[in-house]
Amino acid sequence: MNTYPRRLAYGMIGGGIGAFIGDVHRRAIALDGLAEIVAGCFSRDAQKNATTGLAWRVPDDRVYPDFESMAAAEAQRDDGIDFAVVVTPNETHHRIVKTFLEHGIHVACDKPLATTVAQADELAFLAADRNLKMLVTYPNVGFPIVKHARQMIASGEIGAVRMVMAEYPQGWQAPTAVESNAVVTDRSHLRWRMNPESQGPSGSVGDIGTHAENLVSYVTGCRVESVSAVLRAFGPNALIDNNASVNAHLSGGAVCHFWTSQIAVGYRNALRIRVIGEKGSIEWFGETPDLLTFTPLGGATMTLSKGTPDLHPHAQAFGRIPPGHPEGTYEGFANIYHAFAADVENTVGASGIGGGDARPDADAVRDDYPHVEEAARSVRFIHACVESSKRDAAWVRLDEV
Amino acid sequence: MNTYPRRLAYGMIGGGIGAFIGDVHRRAIALDGLAEIVAGCFSRDAQKNATTGLAWRVPDDRVYPDFESMAAAEAQRDDGIDFAVVVTPNETHHRIVKTFLEHGIHVACDKPLATTVAQADELAFLAADRNLKMLVTYPNVGFPIVKHARQMIASGEIGAVRMVMAEYPQGWQAPTAVESNAVVTDRSHLRWRMNPESQGPSGSVGDIGTHAENLVSYVTGCRVESVSAVLRAFGPNALIDNNASVNAHLSGGAVCHFWTSQIAVGYRNALRIRVIGEKGSIEWFGETPDLLTFTPLGGATMTLSKGTPDLHPHAQAFGRIPPGHPEGTYEGFANIYHAFAADVENTVGASGIGGGDARPDADAVRDDYPHVEEAARSVRFIHACVESSKRDAAWVRLDEV
Amino acid sequence: MNTYPRRLAYGMIGGGIGAFIGDVHRRAIALDGLAEIVAGCFSRDAQKNATTGLAWRVPDDRVYPDFESMAAAEAQRDDGIDFAVVVTPNETHHRIVKTFLEHGIHVACDKPLATTVAQADELAFLAADRNLKMLVTYPNVGFPIVKHARQMIASGEIGAVRMVMAEYPQGWQAPTAVESNAVVTDRSHLRWRMNPESQGPSGSVGDIGTHAENLVSYVTGCRVESVSAVLRAFGPNALIDNNASVNAHLSGGAVCHFWTSQIAVGYRNALRIRVIGEKGSIEWFGETPDLLTFTPLGGATMTLSKGTPDLHPHAQAFGRIPPGHPEGTYEGFANIYHAFAADVENTVGASGIGGGDARPDADAVRDDYPHVEEAARSVRFIHACVESSKRDAAWVRLDEV
């Protein structure tokens, strides 16, 4: 008789049917067969909680009414979950994550990690202290060609970084009439992102600026040290910023500009990063995430693609299909989950990732995912921007918020 | 105790670990939780067959040494597979598909359906005769914005179709030295595609031209009636065409040109279709599959995107995430599988697709996938091109091959 | 007192105020100060003829009522024109050009050279026989980066040419309602292009296909040997083709496809050529004429630009301003005129081109312009396409029309 390798099991907090990001997490995990969902506390609405559990075939005794009882019960089971996936509104991340960590359960949490710096630091401390793995889902760093860009810069292919232009404009919040993302405006995940009580102190910086900051740090290897930020809440009903123009100093001496916007009519989800080095430059656009533009000093501008033989092997390891066969949002998520799952498996003694199929050895990918320390740094970035803007764009250091 | 909706079960023929397309099928089905893999005959190599079964947690008594015994055994089981997925080299499709159909099992088969017209017609007849569902995996028609394009043309938004430019250049077979797709050249799926014994009588038309033909038919609603084809086998080792330039007459009076190439240095997977109508035109490019370019007569060129509120509702139903969050190859495959699975469920009495989550009612999508009749038409297209080229580009009617 | 280098003098036939192409010729010549307009027969309308002469400061005794008297008078003058510029409807080219050649005057003529093969051949013979210089204005070959592409191919950088895709779609003739080029539809130059009496036997091939054919020949160094053509006259009022899909054999063994269209809604002036060689490929698009895309076998796709230091020196010689400062239609025309003027100056003993300013030595550019022999070949291309289409796309050799 077969003895299958044990497959990781997870539970989800949030992500009731109709939720946007919880569904993305579930599908990304399923795509590579990384783990099975076996428990959940999907909604505070009991009916929705039950229906979601049924849809995903979660045993009804593992569909919990609240996250506290879930954490306690799962921690007691021999076959308890290996990790919890937290996909609730930002404001609740801290207490949910903390609870699971305190019960010794690894955690994957949607970004941003928390709404205050103290909360974020506490979670980072707690995970380190208990030796627990934490993934915070900044999926853009999961794309193979983004990993190649990081390797290029780390190995000096563009020389010292001088100027970074990072932008993340979206148009869904342009506050009048119908607009191009209106299809999603009646969903709760958009409503709570406009409300400081659930979203935290910043709208555009907190929701998407943090993606840009994480990407800049990952690709360039430079940290944001201080910011001079102009945040604006356009429209009569805006309670928190929906547009930000931020100058920043990076470690190593580069200048960086961030533009984040949720009122940028005509923009879908237009995360873009451009890095100017002393002997080369790169550009990456999140809506064509398989491609990277690279210009060496004195040479022509080139389009690099995931899947080509000249990619750094570590980057190569994260692709599934040949060049020109697009991989997108789900695959980006799947890639960071893949590395996280490899890390968790290594810790808990499972070994079943991905059917072994088109994926590389787990060792090759294990450590390359957004950790809690980076995510805590991103929370500092949010708060530094908010603080700077309040003080009329005065420079604020991230270490001092 | 919960009574879960029954989930569809499938078995796979071909797709041993390391195979390209079998893996794509498995992941696409997993992404939406459409069906579980429970049986297989993955490889003629017994060891590889066993290992693949283990990786995908297929019970070892359902890992079969040959497809005939698999079909017989699964047809006998109460919990036998609902459908078989055939992902073997083209030459073997006919006898495998035929066997499963004869055992009353629905089939999903990779394209092209068969290597002769007679075989293709036989399978189409057999499926219709037994009232069995067949999916042939032309995944490009699965993209929401492609479905929107079809709806636009069907509803007259660009008027009568006049000229179609369809092209599918790839560069992987450029026969000298290292080239941009060389990462995959050591894989068996590429070797057998260059060999007429496994591939059939045409290389570029059979492998990728058939995608273009299927897409033209789907989007325009016009059939290819006759072709005047120039096929070429470039390079010293080419046994079958790797480049084709084909003029065609479409039903309804339009002219169409197909260019297919596997020696097009610099092209990844560059399927592109442009349709010129009397009062508008559209363009779609398979490497950015969420986008469609549309120009109405007298107006500006517009970029339409999946996920925007103005999409035809049927097209909208096939998207998962908002505009600017790219969906790619896996999602294209998943979409045609979704419609097929809905059709099979309707027939077999299961009802569990997708957890109900971010997907529409199954009724909305049920019939919209590439059927065996269209796939048989594509086989005629291949043979008509081969025949025409042999006769120095004389016109050959598809009805007469 | 200064002795200025003598500046070339020219006269124009056609090009009355409001004419499209005559104005382009005049401005292109003026841009580089290549020659002064001193004579003309601008219109059969006496008033318009006079007004145009006045506007361009042509002495009134050199504004002629007909081209015959102009040729005769200018040939007699000591300060007679060095060359004639013929910018009349196609049908009239032959008799006007012939007249000036017979009077020993060099000629620049708009394309196509003539409406019959016999006429074209006669003009080519006549020019050669009298040792007179003739420019036929195919301006796309004037762009520096196009010249670089030619040099690349000539020096083997992409290896043997295998497949060429050449297309020139425009939308101005889409025959219903207002459309995107309608701004020009009331101009006479468009009316006569739709009338076979003034345009010749082909619409789209004669007007724009000939540009594509000339460009293919120039860039690849291969001649079109035979064609299999599908010409269509879409719309109720079309008297000659406005869309063509043409397969062709090139000398050297490559396959080529031409698409020309005047009913392609959404296309402005979209001349595009793609050349696939055995070890590289290039692409050039006429609406961004400073740029060239190049992919070497095994390498990334690169964007090359006019003005960069790695251009072939001969190509470099035709640019004026640095990369990123666009040069367009006027500069393309000016470049072929520049080479022609250098050739004429060399013959007539003038030496004043361009003020010597930002332009290279005349010797470097002298021979590189479209000559009458190439233009006569283009007329054969037109007629071969027309003949092939009449015979249901049978192959027709250019040498046999």
Place this chain on the structure above:
Amino acid sequence: MNTYPRRLAYGMIGGGIGAFIGDVHRRAIALDGLAEIVAGCFSRDAQKNATTGLAWRVPDDRVYPDFESMAAAEAQRDDGIDFAVVVTPNETHHRIVKTFLEHGIHVACDKPLATTVAQADELAFLAADRNLKMLVTYPNVGFPIVKHARQMIASGEIGAVRMVMAEYPQGWQAPTAVESNAVVTDRSHLRWRMNPESQGPSGSVGDIGTHAENLVSYVTGCRVESVSAVLRAFGPNALIDNNASVNAHLSGGAVCHFWTSQIAVGYRNALRIRVIGEKGSIEWFGETPDLLTFTPLGGATMTLSKGTPDLHPHAQAFGRIPPGHPEGTYEGFANIYHAFAADVENTVGASGIGGGDARPDADAVRDDYPHVEEAARSVRFIHACVESSKRDAAWVRLDEV
């Protein structure tokens, strides 16, 4: 005998053979036949001065050794120049322009107008006081589609402006080894731009940022009120900034970010402006200056083009040739000169612009060119950026420098 309309005459200061920008001015004026060059003081090098005069057929008694004698002599002549074109290094603009204005001669001056605010204001006052016309050559505002963008915003088509992203990166100064613009690095016009004595206090802001600022003001109708600037001089030899990241407040309440760079490897001449309004957005890129991207709230992104019938008539008036026939740098310059020449002609009583040919009535274009007042504002912008950067990005108001 003919009485020709009097054609404007001009003289040039600077622009000796080999100079970059002087040559552009001369060709742009020649393209449309706007004026004849009849005098000059082209170089302090007597030989070069004479040679340039000879090349451009300037009578030798009107080739002057210094600008003072030129101004004095031309002011005395009955047939003296109508306007002077000043194309010398920035530092010299003030005293040259002042001299010609004081002699009652209209002036076209390259940007920036002057190197100090006081100088700029003095020139603006002087021109107004003497009722003399001044053009300062910001040519990007000359493109028809840019004028259309201005009209769109002025007429409320995108609503109130909220966010502007303006950038002008170039790569020519990336200070090591060969790079993509190195072809021009040995030219004097680049050397003096890196030297504060000739360039003024800012490199990238002074040379190209001022183009961006002028374009923002022109297109949006909003003025820059204050700036918070981070200027950097990258590389061991940089004496003045070659990269700047500037936040700005615009009149009307919008936020604006400027990025200017001369060390941006991979960028040719990449001026780009994006304007986000409350109900629409636009984007324009200077390397494809005929095109404009426009997205209305709730609609698809559209590409608008010069030459299409839906352009505002005033914008339409500035194009020459149909859509898809590119017009570039020379035509942009020609357009602002066209409006300026119309204004000067109106003042001096000439009337010969452009041969009347493909150009509109002079009245339609007369006032639409960059005036001295706007150019003086741009000098304030430069100085405010320099001042802000010195004070660690503190806000500096343009009215207070």
